[in-house]
Amino acid sequence: MTLALDTLGRLESEAIHIFREVAGEFDRPVILFSGGKDSTLLLHLAIKAFYPAPVPFPLLHVDTGHNFDEVIEFRDRVVARHGLRLEVAKVQDWIDDGRLEERPDGTRNPLQTVPLLDSITQHKFDAVFGGGRRDEERARAKERIFSLRTAFGQWDPKRQRPELWNLYNGRHRAGEHVRVFPLSNWTELDVWNYIEREGIELPDIYYSHQRDVFLRDGMWLAEGPWGTAREGETLERKTVRYRTVGDGSCTGAVESDASDIHAVIAEVAASRLTERGATRADDRLSEAAMEDRKREGYF
Amino acid sequence: MSDLLRLATAGSVDDGKSTLVGRLLYDTKSVLADTLDAVHRASADRGLATPDLSLLVDGLRSEREQGITIDVAYRYFATPKRSFVLADTPGHVQYTRNTVTGASTAQLAVLLVDARKGVIEQTRRHAAVLALLGVPRLVLAVNKIDLVGYDEVMFSRIAKEFTAHATALGYTEDSVVEIPVSALAGDNVVEKSANTPWYSGPTLLEHLETVPVEPDPHDAPFRFPVQYVIRPRTAEHLDYRGYAGLVAAGTVKPGDEVVVLPSGRRSTVTKIDTADGELAEAAAGQSVTLLLADDIDISRGDLISVAGNEPTVTDELDATLCWLAEKPLRPGARVLVKHGTRTVQAMVTDLRDRFDEQKLSSVDGPASLELNEIGRVALRLAEPVPLDDYSFSRRTGSFLVIDASDGSTLAAGLVGAPLPLLENGVESCTGGSTATPDNHALVSPGP
Numbered sequence: 001m002t003l004a005l006d007t008l009g010r011l012e013s014e015a016i017h018i019f020r021e022v023a024g025e026f027d028r029p030v031i032l033f034s035g036g037k038d039s040t041l042l043l044h045l046a047i048k049a050f051y052p053a054p055v056p057f058p059l060l061h062v063d064t065g066h067n068f069d070e071v072i073e074f075r076d077r078v079v080a081r082h083g084l085r086l087e088v089a090k091v092q093d094w095i096d097d098g099r100l101e102e103r104p105d106g107t108r109n110p111l112q113t114v115p116l117l118d119s120i121t122q123h124k125f126d127a128v129f130g131g132g133r134r135d136e137e138r139a140r141a142k143e144r145i146f147s148l149r150t151a152f153g154q155w156d157p158k159r160q161r162p163e164l165w166n167l168y169n170g171r172h173r174a175g176e177h178v179r180v181f182p183l184s185n186w187t188e189l190d191v192w193n194y195i196e197r198e199g200i201e202l203p204d205i206y207y208s209h210q211r212d213v214f215l216r217d218g219m220w221l222a223e224g225p226w227g228t229a230r231e232g233e234t235l236e237r238k239t240v241r242y243r244t245v246g247d248g249s250c251t252g253a254v255e256s257d258a259s260d261i262h263a264v265i266a267e268v269a270a271s272r273l274t275e276r277g278a279t280r281a282d283d284r285l286s287e288a289a290m291e292d293r294k295r296e297g298y299f
Numbered sequence: 300m301s302d303l304l305r306l307a308t309a310g311s312v313d314d315g316k317s318t319l320v321g322r323l324l325y326d327t328k329s330v331l332a333d334t335l336d337a338v339h340r341a342s343a344d345r346g347l348a349t350p351d352l353s354l355l356v357d358g359l360r361s362e363r364e365q366g367i368t369i370d371v372a373y374r375y376f377a378t379p380k381r382s383f384v385l386a387d388t389p390g391h392v393q394y395t396r397n398t399v400t401g402a403s404t405a406q407l408a409v410l411l412v413d414a415r416k417g418v419i420e421q422t423r424r425h426a427a428v429l430a431l432l433g434v435p436r437l438v439l440a441v442n443k444i445d446l447v448g449y450d451e452v453m454f455s456r457i458a459k460e461f462t463a464h465a466t467a468l469g470y471t472e473d474s475v476v477e478i479p480v481s482a483l484a485g486d487n488v489v490e491k492s493a494n495t496p497w498y499s500g501p502t503l504l505e506h507l508e509t510v511p512v513e514p515d516p517h518d519a520p521f522r523f524p525v526q527y528v529i530r531p532r533t534a535e536h537l538d539y540r541g542y543a544g545l546v547a548a549g550t551v552k553p554g555d556e557v558v559v560l561p562s563g564r565r566s567t568v569t570k571i572d573t574a575d576g577e578l579a580e581a582a583a584g585q586s587v588t589l590l591l592a593d594d595i596d597i598s599r600g601d602l603i604s605v606a607g608n609e610p611t612v613t614d615e616l617d618a619t620l621c622w623l624a625e626k627p628l629r630p631g632a633r634v635l636v637k638h639g640t641r642t643v644q645a646m647v648t649d650l651r652d653r654f655d656e657q658k659l660s661s662v663d664g665p666a667s668l669e670l671n672e673i674g675r676v677a678l679r680l681a682e683p684v685p686l687d688d689y690s691f692s693r694r695t696g697s698f699l700v701i702d703a704s705d706g707s708t709l710a711a712g713l714v715g716a717p718l719p720l721l722e723n724g725v726e727s728c729t730g731g732s733t734a735t736p737d738n739h740a741l742v743s744p745g746p
Contacts, residue, residue: 005584007303007382016586017545020526024599024640049586051574052539053531134373141372160370161708162400162623165697166545167637171706185384187375 008194012045015182017166018145019049022127022180023056025170029127029180030120033059033086034067035075036245037202038131038183041191044200045182046129047082057129058085062116064108064247065092066226071245074203087123089115106227109247117153120177127170129180135187145184151175192268196261208241208259219252243268304512307386307401309429310411311421315442319411319482320374320387321352323504326489329376352482371397380508395671396623398425399711402432403697406512409438409503414447414479417457423464427654430468431619431673431718432711433693435513437465437475440503444495445481451497454479468718476510478503519583521549521557521605522687522695524639525597529588541572541588542597547639547694549605550582551589556606559597560685565606566591583694600641602685602695610685610695617651619689619717620700620710621673628668628676634709638684638698645700649677654718675716689713 005013022029031046033039046055061075079086091111094100099118100111120128134141144160146168161169170178183191195202213220213236214229220240226249229235240253241264258264310316323329342350374385386401402408408429412422429437439461447453458477465475478487479495480503486492489504501509529541551557555568570590571578581587589603597603604610622628628647636645653665653674661675668674689696700710 010303010584013545013584013586017526020543020586021640024527048574049543050527050529051572051588052533052536053529135375141374142370162371162396162711164400164403164699164708164711165694166404167639167697167699169637169699169701169706169708171635171701173706185373185375187377189377 008190008197011186011190012048012194014166014185015045016049018168018180018182019046019129021168022129022170023050026127026178028123028125029057029129030060030087030123030125031055031057031129032061032116032131033075033079034061034245035071035078035203036131037191037195037206038133040078040200040202041195042129042131042182043078043082043084044198055082055084058087060087060089060116060119060123060125060128062112062119063088063090063092064112065090066108066224066247066249068203068205068222068224068242068245070205071203074201078201087119089119091115094118107247107249108226109250112247113153120153121175125177126172127178127180129182131183132181133183133186133188133191143181143184145181146170147179147181148172149177149179153177155179189265189268192261192265196265203245205242205245207261207264208239208256210237211240211253212236213238213240213253220255221249221252224249302380303382303384304407304507304510305384305386305405306407306409306507307388307398307405307429307434308409308411309388309398309401309425310442311419314411314413315353315482316387316389316411317353318351319409319440319442319480319488320385322482322485322488323385324374324376325352326485327376327378327504371400378504378508383507395424395428395621395673398428399432399621399623402429402434403711405429405432405434407436407438407507407510408434409440411440411442412457412461414441414444414450414453414457417453418460418464422461426461426465426468427718428621428673430465430470431621431713433689433717435474436510437470438503438506439475439477440482441477441479442482444479444486445484449479449486449492449494451495454498476500476506478506519548519692520608521551521555521603522547522610522692523551523589523603524641524695525599525601525603526640527599528597539590540594541590542603543586543588544603544640545586546581546583548583548692550580551605552580557591557603558606558609559595560602560604560609561612561683562596562601563612564593564595566593566595568592600639602639602641604685610687612683612685614680614683616678616680616686616714617675618678618698618715619673619675619713620668621713622668622670622710624702624707624709625670626702626709627670628710629666633703635701635703636678636680636684636698636712637701638686639695641684642701643684644681644703646679647676648679651675651677686714688715689717690715 031042033043050056091108094115095102100114132140134143144163149155172178211222213222214233216233238255239257241256241258242253244251256267258267308316308320339350372387374387376383386405388397388401410422410425412418441454441457461477462475478500479498480487482488486494487502489502491502523544523546525542525544527543529543531539551568553568553570557568558565568589569592571581572588572590630647630650632647634645636643650665650668652661652663653668653672654661687695696714698712699708700712702709
């Protein structure tokens, strides 16, 4: 009998270790949960880490109001199934009472930062689990597993602590918090392979389906509460799926026939585009778009 | 053979490290089209004729502006033979801090030198830090070999000098490999070069794909720092009391007799639980939950060990510190020590010596330990802690030194003196040495 763990076994074991460290050292942790694949995976690992006890943390969703219905329905179903507590911070509430202003381009992804930081302060969360991975983007490649944020939620790359062995230093001053990324060492393909191995359910929109979409800036966008095709853009019925799920106004679909997990894995393995590059308008704003948003307190 | 290799890179500024890493990613087709397009665009914006592959890895704005790497970056790539987690550590000012970080989990390190300059001071320092941290294998990439006309004699001289240095640090000859490469032109990185017919060894990637990876320390005595006590208190699991943790060393089976430290109470493992069901055995690297026969008081911070081969429980220890903070360490300093899952107050009672990396010798009784310096200290702890020597167990012989006031990490701590040279000193770093290969080089890193 061999006891050597394979790659997925090592990644799972590392993530479980991280969840348990946080449970042991922090008073008020929370898991960011949107119903997307990375946060669904995060929750799956948290459940495994504390089995047979329930997950000792609540969930937080920063809802842009531009979500796909299928994802919200999935989110609520998962929360109910596992008997979890979910806090929802609605960007719309912040817009309605004037704390935030709608952007001219209509995209709400950058608007998530303020409701996120307000919720962290209000609930006194001291550890915030996110599904970020280092393979996603260059600024994320330098992120720690335990990432210290100032009282203003800001990320200062120069103040990050060296991370040695598997000893994580979660000490922070009152008002500061730590973002924790248990999936740091996973790649997109690892995520999909693990979802297949564990039989994890995801929202349907990750698999191919028919949808009315229009082409903008090289991305297939769906119509929804965030808007529809403008002058010169035409709505077409296409067979598509989503590789990432975020704010509907800036998350693009990819043309795909991959209708099940095996087909998705084959497609991801053969893809010539990164998932963010293929489907996220917000990362295309500048060479350092992600770094700038992280500094401001984004996930 | 393991399907995952964790490696770190090290080298001084301008040795072309980012370019080498970029080349590895590029030639293994780990870079996707949109990322590559962005690099092509940025290179063209800067007026460069060919794409600058270092832009693939330099992530932060100030890095791209200054053309240097500031922080450790992690890169992921895979070939049909193996997956790789690469810690890319920058080589300038704060080099020790970054190299120590990258090396603490690495199973292999790639050190770069410029073929025109050969083995320089910083190469020797890096190698010493890698040896101290117990990185089991080294590769010396002799880069820019094209700029010395692919000269075999030049390469052999550098290789010989480096082997002698690594041997003096405790490496065996078969754990060190030198490869002539040009990251810019691609020679011997992924593709075998036609320009070095005199070189019969593997390319860098071939070596990374086939080098034996030391398994987790399964033969070592069982060590299990308790992270968390799982008590569901549900109708179904009313009396369930499980100790959650990651096996740090060795293996465990139901029926094994164990000791809980520091209390010294004994019990027997009744069950190894996971969300996927019970296990017949668990080994180093696995996250599991242990259930014991006796209802004894165990909480986070305790260590469960095999009975009969236990770590020393002590409140006084000798340790080696890699000082990582701007603020210097002086004797008498009060700090926190985080070892395994336990954090205790501590005082630095004595600064024994400082390691002179350039001479590879030690200086007795320094007044302080400054940023990036390595030295031996005596520590007194507020309560006894179960400790292994670092050279015996990397996971249970390592600790963090933390500033109690602002929570920052001040130092990487290693129980004992893992680098024999710290005690003995050597006259020459290039001559033959009598230092014997050291066990710690064979201990595998954390998960």
